[in-house]
Amino acid sequence: MSWADTLSTTDNLRPADQVMQLDRLGSMFASRLSFARSLVRKMIKERWQIGNAVFDLNDQGHGTAIYRITTPQGLYHCVIFCRELRADQRSDRVIAEAWDVTFAIVEGDVEAELLQHMADNVPLQEAGRLSSRVLVLSRANKSLRNFGQFVAALAAGEQPDPAALTAVGYLYRTTAVYGNGKFGIADFARLERNTDFNRPFSAQMLAVYVLRQFSIEQLNHLAKVQAPDTAVELAPELQRYLGIGNSTGLGMAPFLINHPQLIQQWIYGRERALACARLQPASNKCRNKLLALMRRAHRYLQQTVTEDQAQTQRNRNIVQSVQEVIDWLERTPAHPALYRELTDWADNHSSVEAQELINTLLIEMYPELVDSLDDELGCHETMDLQPDMKVRKLKELIEQNFAWALSYSEESAEDNYWFWYRSAEKEEPRLGIRAEESGVEKETALAIGPRISRCYTLLTAFVQNNPSAMVVEFLMARPKQKEIVRRIQTMAPTPYGEIRANLWHRDMKPMHLLRTKLSFFGAGRFDPKSDRWVRITLFQGAPLAVELTNPALALDQLDDWSFPLQPNRQPEKQQGKQAETE
Amino acid sequence: MKVSFNELQGLSRKAFSGVGFDDGDASDAADMVVWMEAHGLNGIQSLKRSLAFILEEDQSHSPEIIYQDADLCVIDAHNRTALNNASLAIELGYAKCRARGLSVTKIRHCHNRMLIVGYLSRVARRNMSVTAFWRDSHQPLTEILVSFKADEEAPEICMYSLDDVPDDTEPNDGITLVMVNHVNLMPDFKADQTLNNLLHQDKHSMNNWQEHALAEGIEVEPEMWDRLKELATRILVESSDDSRQGAGAGTSDSD
Numbered sequence: 150m151s152w153a154d155t156l157s158t159t160d161n162l163r164p165a166d167q168v169m170q171l172d173r174l175g176s177m178f179a180s181r182l183s184f185a186r187s188l189v190r191k192m193i194k195e196r197w198q199i200g201n202a203v204f205d206l207n208d209q210g211h212g213t214a215i216y217r218i219t220t221p222q223g224l225y226h227c228v229i230f231c232r233e234l235r236a237d238q239r240s241d242r243v244i245a246e247a248w249d250v251t252f253a254i255v256e257g258d259v260e261a262e263l264l265q266h267m268a269d270n271v272p273l274q275e276a277g278r279l280s281s282r283v284l285v286l287s288r289a290n291k292s293l294r295n296f297g298q299f300v301a302a303l304a305a306g307e308q309p310d311p312a313a314l315t316a317v318g319y320l321y322r323t324t325a326v327y328g329n330g331k332f333g334i335a336d337f338a339r340l341e342r343n344t345d346f347n348r349p350f351s352a353q354m355l356a357v358y359v360l361r362q363f364s365i366e367q368l369n370h371l372a373k374v375q376a377p378d379t380a381v382e383l384a385p386e387l388q389r390y391l392g393i394g395n396s397t398g399l400g401m402a403p404f405l406i407n408h409p410q411l412i413q414q415w416i417y418g419r420e421r422a423l424a425c426a427r428l429q430p431a432s433n434k435c436r437n438k439l440l441a442l443m444r445r446a447h448r449y450l451q452q453t454v455t456e457d458q459a460q461t462q463r464n465r466n467i468v469q470s471v472q473e474v475i476d477w478l479e480r481t482p483a484h485p486a487l488y489r490e491l492t493d494w495a496d497n498h499s500s501v502e503a504q505e506l507i508n509t510l511l512i513e514m515y516p517e518l519v520d521s522l523d524d525e526l527g528c529h530e531t532m533d534l535q536p537d538m539k540v541r542k543l544k545e546l547i548e549q550n551f552a553w554a555l556s557y558s559e560e561s562a563e564d565n566y567w568f569w570y571r572s573a574e575k576e577e578p579r580l581g582i583r584a585e586e587s588g589v590e591k592e593t594a595l596a597i598g599p600r601i602s603r604c605y606t607l608l609t610a611f612v613q614n615n616p617s618a619m620v621v622e623f624l625m626a627r628p629k630q631k632e633i634v635r636r637i638q639t640m641a642p643t644p645y646g647e648i649r650a651n652l653w654h655r656d657m658k659p660m661h662l663l664r665t666k667l668s669f670f671g672a673g674r675f676d677p678k679s680d681r682w683v684r685i686t687l688f689q690g691a692p693l694a695v696e697l698t699n700p701a702l703a704l705d706q707l708d709d710w711s712f713p714l715q716p717n718r719q720p721e722k723q724q725g726k727q728a729e730t731e
Numbered sequence: 732m733k734v735s736f737n738e739l740q741g742l743s744r745k746a747f748s749g750v751g752f753d754d755g756d757a758s759d760a761a762d763m764v765v766w767m768e769a770h771g772l773n774g775i776q777s778l779k780r781s782l783a784f785i786l787e788e789d790q791s792h793s794p795e796i797i798y799q800d801a802d803l804c805v806i807d808a809h810n811r812t813a814l815n816n817a818s819l820a821i822e823l824g825y826a827k828c829r830a831r832g833l834s835v836t837k838i839r840h841c842h843n844r845m846l847i848v849g850y851l852s853r854v855a856r857r858n859m860s861v862t863a864f865w866r867d868s869h870q871p872l873t874e875i876l877v878s879f880k881a882d883e884e885a886p887e888i889c890m891y892s893l894d895d896v897p898d899d900t901e902p903n904d905g906i907t908l909v910m911v912n913h914v915n916l917m918p919d920f921k922a923d924q925t926l927n928n929l930l931h932q933d934k935h936s937m938n939n940w941q942e943h944a945l946a947e948g949i950e951v952e953p954e955m956w957d958r959l960k961e962l963a964t965r966i967l968v969e970s971s972d973d974s975r976q977g978a979g980a981g982t983s984d985s986d
Binding site: 242278281329330331332333334335336337338339398399531533534536537570571572573574576577578579580581586587588591593594619620621622624625628629631632633635659678679680681682 | 733735737738756759793794823829830856945947966973975
């Protein structure tokens with residue numbers, strides 16, 4: 150693994166002890182390096198064409214739609230199956246077995262034989278088997294509230310209330326987006342050679358983006374079917390304000406823990422971008438730009454609606470905290486070290502969430518400096534043992550790099566409160582209370598901190614008797630430690646791969662894990678449904694497919710879609726209604 | 732049925748965990764099977780043939796060092812599978828080679844020896860040349876030689892039978908590994924030796940196989956796949972109303 154360093158700012162990086170705290174990771178916002186932003190930027194730069202090749206839907210909106218995606222490098226199709234879903238089958242859990250729409254991205258053309266195979270298997274999702282030409286497999290359910298009222302409004306010749314999209318920013322919500330070889334589809338190893346999709350999760354993001362386009366076109370179709378004479382299409386600004394939802398739970402956690410080298414690349418990339426931005430001298434123009442971004446984010450947060458009381462309070466707090474940041478910026482004149490002064494001030498006066506918002510917006514300010522990092526967020530993951538390392542050296546490595554893990558106590562009930570496991574129900578990851586629930590003997594080894602601590606205890610005793618021994622000799626005596634020793638040796642030289650928290654601790658907040666990963670995806674509008682289950686929105690505000698190829702629209706114009714605000718538009722009678730009155 | 736690399740690796744790892752392998756061994760064993768399969772060396776068939784034995788073995792036992800000095804080590808795997816008994820022996824040989832320039836590691840009483848090749852690829856990618864030698868059957872007497880050049884992902888493999896079998900040869904279930912740090916040891920048939928060349932597989936054909944498997948998927952018998960899935964379920968916790976709460980999702984899908 151190489152730590153590519155195109156931005157020579159390593160001296161200015163924030164310490165891992167600050168960055169890798171779980172509550173800080175769980176306070177991050179999507180940034181311009183997030184995967185949804187990165188994909189859209191690539192699509193704009195390369196003028197990807199996304200068009201409807203088949204749109205065979207009946208009057209209920211059921212049927213098949215196929216979108217053709219043409220890039221400078223290749224041709225792909227997104228095949229969408231839309232079927233009736235009984236009310237009793239409607240669930241956003243991974244354990245569901247039927248959905249409103251199921252869809253997949255295919256490399257190349259979709260021949261009749263492949264289409265039939267997909268029609269037989271894509272709707273089955275986990276129970277089906279797919280071709281290795283399929284890159285992504287996913288499914289989604291309607292937001293019934295929005296869907297019904299949106300169709301009704303358009304059919305009546307009116308635009309729906311934009312506030313409805315602020316409350317729930319989508320018509321469809323995905324519940325899983327599968328890539329990397331699941332159910333027979335293409336391995337990521339194959340995509341790594343494909344410059345269209347060699348960035349992390351880029352193929353999955355494309356699938357979600359195309360679903361968004363489908364949701365708009367299906368909506369317009371249903372309104373037209375319902376009232377051919379009066380129906381209007383969804384207004385472009387509302388189309389742009391429409392995202393795709395995602396509901397997700399503890400399934401995010403195993404990925405974060407099981408891919409520390411990838412997490413290192415993601416966080417390292419973000420931290421390098423931040424370090425680089427903070428070093429830039431702030432002119433008055435820069436200060437004003439930052440203020441404008443800050444005000445937009447402030448308004449976005451004010452508009453964000455959630456039923457969850459804790460998140461509502463968090464939103465209130467950050468709105469207040471961001472207002473204080475705006476006030477500070479307004480009274481502080483531009484000077485070369487303004488950003489450093491701002492972040493230092495925020496460290497002492499602002500909430501962690503507001504601090505991370507500032508960081509996100511600083512990164513947003515300098516596309517010309519940070520966008521090259523889009524191509525540095527992936528890595529080839531390999532963990533090899535260093536068997537000839539002396540045990541003394543391994544002990545020192547732990548003490549120097551993993552001291553955060555050594556506070557764990559076997560005897561502390563608090564330190565051992567939770568356990569993680571996979572359920573027999575579709576292998577859904579779950580959390581149980583160790584002292585109360587069954588299944589502890591099958592727990593999954595996600596808590597890296599306690600494992601490091603246990604290894605350290607065994608190692609310390611071994612070193613006392615064998616001070617000159619090699620690590621492999623320790624492992625011959627303690628073979629169960631092989632996995633964690635390999636991880637310690639691999640990750641010790643890297644600052645940002647390990648989340649510095651005991652995932653068994655009673656105070657551990659699973660939601661922080663979810664938000665960590667979702668922020669890298671580019672998620673917004675966090676709407677928790679419990680302490681370990683959240684709904685979010687992707688691509689809200691993103692340019693539409695038709696805009697990607699519009700030569701009149703420049704990259705910087707199209708790429709500026711973070712923290713989208715509710716369109717300033719009241720529900721109004723549109724063309725259809727006007728035609729009626731005329 | 733066709734499966735992907737990642738799918739085979741993931742399910743194999745879970746199946747080995749279900750059998751009782753420690754996490755690190757389960758992961759290594761899965762990598763070994765998948766590496767072999769991806770390089771056209773029948774990893775799944777090897778696993779299939781030995782699965783019944785593996786299920787009978789006590790996986791909590793570790794291989795035992797019965798002799799070692801600075802250059803040489805002899806490990807007894809106690810008639811258990813190489814899948815979770817060879818990796819540390821190989822790492823011990825690697826460590827000695829790093830210190831001395833050359834090491835010899837002998838693993839005795841070990842089955843699934845062919846699968847060791849999957850782990851040796853890891854040694855090679857760490858800039859070490861490694862050659863493995865073992866005899867696979869007695870009638871006819873067959874020898875297998877596998878050599879990786881340092882830094883190369885795929886080996887040269889020779890499997891040949893001997894016409895002229897020494898009188899005092901007895902079957903053995905050991906394997907010998909020679910690792911060298913600064914030169915490459917590659918198989919080279921002696922010109923005056925009569926060998927029945929049963930197999931000579933070079934790295935190019937193996938790399939081609941890998942490309943094909945990546946594009947088309949890996950063929951697995953459905954019965955074997957179902958068997959692996961069944962073993963993998965051993966690490967799953969039965970669901971209950973309480974455990975469903977542990978997922979944290981609500982029961983309503985409305986929004």
